[in-house]
Amino acid sequence: MNYWLMKSEPAEFGIDDLAARRRQREPWDGVRNYQARNMMRDQMCRGDQAFFYHSNCPQPGIVGLMQIVVEGYPDDTAFDLDDKHYDPKSDPQNPRWFRVDVELVRPLNRTIGLAELREHSALMEMPLLRRGNRLSVMPVTATEWKYILRLE
DNA sequence: GCCAACGTTGGC
DNA sequence: GCCAACGTTGGC
Numbered sequence: 774m775n776y777w778l779m780k781s782e783p784a785e786f787g788i789d790d791l792a793a794r795r796r797q798r799e800p801w802d803g804v805r806n807y808q809a810r811n812m813m814r815d816q817m818c819r820g821d822q823a824f825f826y827h828s829n830c831p832q833p834g835i836v837g838l839m840q841i842v843v844e845g846y847p848d849d850t851a852f853d854l855d856d857k858h859y860d861p862k863s864d865p866q867n868p869r870w871f872r873v874d875v876e877l878v879r880p881l882n883r884t885i886g887l888a889e890l891r892e893h894s895a896l897m898e899m900p901l902l903r904r905g906n907r908l909s910v911m912p913v914t915a916t917e918w919k920y921i922l923r924l925e
Numbered sequence: 926g927c928c929a930a931c932g933t934t935g936g937c
Numbered sequence: 938g939c940c941a942a943c944g945t946t947g948g949c
Binding site for chain 1: 941942943944
């Protein structure tokens, strides 16, 4: 079992949008970063748990728990001329971008904010908290996962 | 392979 | 809106 943190801008797709699809899988697509792609394509396993993180918004932070329900497969939004994530360099014969499907486990009772996370020295190794970090998908250790859940 | 220019991310 | 940090692109 692996643990992850996945960012989304709530103005684009937030925890409420995922909650509206409860018990239904939702593709986590549009990721156009090689490190994040590699993790989705090669490392994420069905049953892995993930934090849903709101970024680029008034209250950035962890807002929910998800699980991976479908492992990495080609992100076909890259093939769609009309999609905002269209990438002419990706094609079905040789897909460049991958996605996974997720499912909501539950929203958190409250947002565990970025500033609050920074207050805990036990979390200082998280990529999320490192200067200049821009990864939209990143691993979380089992220790960090349990620690953060206790903050709720 | 280097590196400047440019675009994007994302907190504040 | 600002801006630091980082990734990507493309000329050479």
